[in-house]
Amino acid sequence: MSEEEKFDVIIIGAGPAGSSCAYTLAREGKSVLMIERGDTPGSKNVTGGRFYTYALEMLDSGLYEEAALERKVTHEQIMLLSGDRSISIDYHEPGFNTGGEAPMSYTILRANFDEWLAEKAEEMGAMLACGIRVEELIERDGKIVGVRAGEDEMYADVVVAADGVNSFMAQKAGLIKDIEAHTVGVGVKEVIELPARTIEERFNLKEGEGAARMILGCTEGIHGGGFLYTNQDSISLGCVFMPAKAAERGKTIHEIFQDFKMHPSIHPLLQGGLTVEYGAHLVSEAGYRGIPRKIYREGFLMVGDAAGFVINTGYSIRGIDLAMLSGIAAARAIIDAENTAEVGPQYLKELDEIKIIPAMKAADGFFDVLETPGLYDKMPNLANDVFNNLFTVDGGVPGSIKKDVMRLIKENGLSMWQLIKFGLKGVKSL
Amino acid sequence: MSYIIACYKWVVDEADIRINPDLSIDTKKSKGKISDYDKNAIEAAVQAANILGGKSLGLTFGGPETRLSLKDALSRGPAEGCWISTGEAAKADAAVTAKALAAAIQKISDVSLVFCAEGASDTYARQTAPRIGAILDWPVVTSVSKLDIEGSTLTAVRKLDDCLQTVKVDLPAVVSVLPEINDAPIPGLKAVLAAGKKPVTEIKAEELGIDFSPKTDVTEIKGYLMNRKNIILSEGEAADKVKELAAYLRKEGVL
Ligand SMILES: Cc1cc2nc3c(=O)[nH]c(=O)nc-3n(C[C@H](O)[C@H](O)[C@H](O)COP(=O)(O)OP(=O)(O)OC[C@H]3O[C@@H](n4cnc5c(N)ncnc54)[C@H](O)[C@@H]3O)c2cc1C
Numbered sequence: 001m002s003e004e005e006k007f008d009v010i011i012i013g014a015g016p017a018g019s020s021c022a023y024t025l026a027r028e029g030k031s032v033l034m035i036e037r038g039d040t041p042g043s044k045n046v047t048g049g050r051f052y053t054y055a056l057e058m059l060d061s062g063l064y065e066e067a068a069l070e071r072k073v074t075h076e077q078i079m080l081l082s083g084d085r086s087i088s089i090d091y092h093e094p095g096f097n098t099g100g101e102a103p104m105s106y107t108i109l110r111a112n113f114d115e116w117l118a119e120k121a122e123e124m125g126a127m128l129a130c131g132i133r134v135e136e137l138i139e140r141d142g143k144i145v146g147v148r149a150g151e152d153e154m155y156a157d158v159v160v161a162a163d164g165v166n167s168f169m170a171q172k173a174g175l176i177k178d179i180e181a182h183t184v185g186v187g188v189k190e191v192i193e194l195p196a197r198t199i200e201e202r203f204n205l206k207e208g209e210g211a212a213r214m215i216l217g218c219t220e221g222i223h224g225g226g227f228l229y230t231n232q233d234s235i236s237l238g239c240v241f242m243p244a245k246a247a248e249r250g251k252t253i254h255e256i257f258q259d260f261k262m263h264p265s266i267h268p269l270l271q272g273g274l275t276v277e278y279g280a281h282l283v284s285e286a287g288y289r290g291i292p293r294k295i296y297r298e299g300f301l302m303v304g305d306a307a308g309f310v311i312n313t314g315y316s317i318r319g320i321d322l323a324m325l326s327g328i329a330a331a332r333a334i335i336d337a338e339n340t341a342e343v344g345p346q347y348l349k350e351l352d353e354i355k356i357i358p359a360m361k362a363a364d365g366f367f368d369v370l371e372t373p374g375l376y377d378k379m380p381n382l383a384n385d386v387f388n389n390l391f392t393v394d395g396g397v398p399g400s401i402k403k404d405v406m407r408l409i410k411e412n413g414l415s416m417w418q419l420i421k422f423g424l425k426g427v428k429s430l
Numbered sequence: 431m432s433y434i435i436a437c438y439k440w441v442v443d444e445a446d447i448r449i450n451p452d453l454s455i456d457t458k459k460s461k462g463k464i465s466d467y468d469k470n471a472i473e474a475a476v477q478a479a480n481i482l483g484g485k486s487l488g489l490t491f492g493g494p495e496t497r498l499s500l501k502d503a504l505s506r507g508p509a510e511g512c513w514i515s516t517g518e519a520a521k522a523d524a525a526v527t528a529k530a531l532a533a534a535i536q537k538i539s540d541v542s543l544v545f546c547a548e549g550a551s552d553t554y555a556r557q558t559a560p561r562i563g564a565i566l567d568w569p570v571v572t573s574v575s576k577l578d579i580e581g582s583t584l585t586a587v588r589k590l591d592d593c594l595q596t597v598k599v600d601l602p603a604v605v606s607v608l609p610e611i612n613d614a615p616i617p618g619l620k621a622v623l624a625a626g627k628k629p630v631t632e633i634k635a636e637e638l639g640i641d642f643s644p645k646t647d648v649t650e651i652k653g654y655l656m657n658r659k660n661i662i663l664s665e666g667e668a669a670d671k672v673k674e675l676a677a678y679l680r681k682e683g684v685l
Binding site: 005033035040127129130131132149150151152154276 | 459461616617618619620622623626
């Protein structure tokens with residue numbers, strides 16, 4: 001094979017994991033080829049829309065200042081829907097994101113963010129080939145030595161699978177099987193355009209500041225939840241569902257999502273907006289226990305969603321930052337290892353050091369909390385009932401709040417014992 | 431070795447263009463792309479270069495954003511790229527465009543064949559090839575759906591309204607092709623990688639010594655809506671409805 005056809009590293013996928021890996025490697029002088037099936041990086045990628053900035057700082061300090069970001073999140077919101085009612089909690093900290101350090105998180109649009117990040121990797125010297133889908137891995141003497149796309153073969157010392165959830169490449173490498181339905185959710189999302197001023201008025205935001213909202217009770221009882229992020233001049237609105245449960249309902253996910261959009265507390269936020277993007281994507285839900293048993297073999301590493309690095313706590317979802325960290329960890333391992341056999345074990349060490357594995361372990365309990373029966377319908381309904389009780393003034397003699405609450409718990413088919421257990425599980429997982 | 435040139439245009443991707451309620455055009459979010467039919471012109475040049483033993487070259491005229499086009503164009507096969515770079519391109523009319531391309535072709539000098547697409551996917555003015563031919567005083571063949579080259583003779587089948595015309599010209603010549611001339615392949619991995627290494631010449635507008643002031647000024651671009659009359663003929667017998675329909679159509683001047 002000629003020099004032209006061999007790289008130090010080939011990275012499959014130019015999402016946040018792939019581009020961070022390429023950036024780090026190229027900066028250290030490695031020859032890197034990134035292969036992306038989209039016509040431009042991020043063109044077809046779907047995400048909710050919040051990004052935790054520290055990951056960019058880790059890639060290169062100050063990088064976030066020129067990044068393709070939307071709004072700095074200063075409003076953290078939680079919303080509980082039930083029927084046509086809702087409870088909203090808005091935690092606002094104007095200084096949440098100041099103090100000389102990088103603001104904590106931003107809303108983002110992937111088409112812009114991914115393209116920008118891949119461009120940065122190119123500036124560092126990485127090669128990017130877009131519009132190309134890798135179809136096969138090339139294996140020799142038990143090692144992965146290259147990739148095949150169409151008629152073309154290309155070789156490398158290490159191939160990095162950064163191809164996202166349900167990694168086809170990891171399947172080809174024999175490291176994972178086809179997905180299991182209970183470990184992934186299906187996310188649907190729309191981007192709805194509105195003038196910046198309108199968004200600022202509707203969400204009570206200062207210019208450049210944004211809101212991130214997690215919504216419970218919008219999934220017809222199906223395990224899952226909604227999210228809403230304010231971008232510069234659009235709103236990202238979506239829902240994630242566990243598909244196995246959704247299949248048992250009469251409605252399609254799309255229909256439930258459309259109903260969600262029409263909710264009396266949601267619709268006024270979107271009114272007059274124009275849907276400019278609709279997308280659906282899988283999202284890994286299993287957390288720590290969803291990480292495949294092996295995430296490398298000689299000549300091959302898995303990073304980002306391909307390796308299952310997503311933390312979903314129900315009130316926040318972290319995938320983009322972990323994707324970037326794991327890309328950086330992989331690059332460090334490749335740079336430090338003496339030979340290809342050392343790369344994999346070194347990668348595990350780097351993942352530990354960069355705190356992905358410890359963070360995922362720590363969040364493992366959330367998986368059980370989020371499995372709690374009633375969490376997606378009965379509990380938000382109960383909360384709304386309690387508020388209804390609290391705010392009802394009809395001239396009668398108010399009952400004891402405690403008694404009323406006990407009655408409402410019962411009416412919602414729940415028991416005090418269930419709620420205590422849920423509370424304990426919640427506390428334990430923190 | 432002589433050059434076989436494919437002229438191509440970097441246009442706004444029409445899929446991203448939005449028409450606002452006031453009919454103004456919004457291209458803020460639009461990305462660029464190689465005009466669709468130009469991909470066939472590029473492929474035709476690559477094939478012709480193989481036959482003629484020449485060198486294929488992708489030639490474009492555009493502003494700074496056009497730089498992005500070269501990698502894409504070269505991944506489609508041409509051995510070299512050439513870009514006439516000037517902000518003036520944004521307001522160029524067909525005459526200016528043809529002048530710029532022709533001047534570049536003269537500068538490249540050893541050229542045996544120039545391909546254009548019949549029209550660009552944004553304006554479809556169909557003027558570039560004829561005007562280049564006129565400036566160079568070369569034969570021009572338009573609407574070409576099939577092509578043969580033997581020695582320095584080119585035989586082309588022209589697709590006209592309802593017949594096919596076959597013509598023969600001596601090279602050098604300017605040819606505008608229809609999309610059915612070939613299947614422009616989607617570039618593979620190696621082609622994409624090779625594109626980054628191919629030589630690209632940037633010609634500054636000043637080097638060409640031509641006048642870029644257009645004779646046609648675009649004063650407005652607006653979307654249009656079909657105004658439908660929304661007349662529904664639902665009452666009465668079928669025969670009466672047909673009669674009524676015919677009457678309406680006659681009134682509209684359709685029949
Ligand atoms: C609905 C939804 C909401 C989410 N919300 C958030 C959020 O708010 N915050 C957050 O941090 N995370 C969120 N996530 C998770 C986050 O999007 C992912 O964790 C993150 O995108 C993972 O990045 P990645 O680079 O590993 O993979 P991806 O972003 O999936 O990138 C993989 C890339 O590989 C390319 N590719 C795949 N196969 C091939 C192939 N064979 N050949 C060439 N290229 C290939 C793809 O085109 C793609 O560009 C959300 C996910 C979903 C679905």
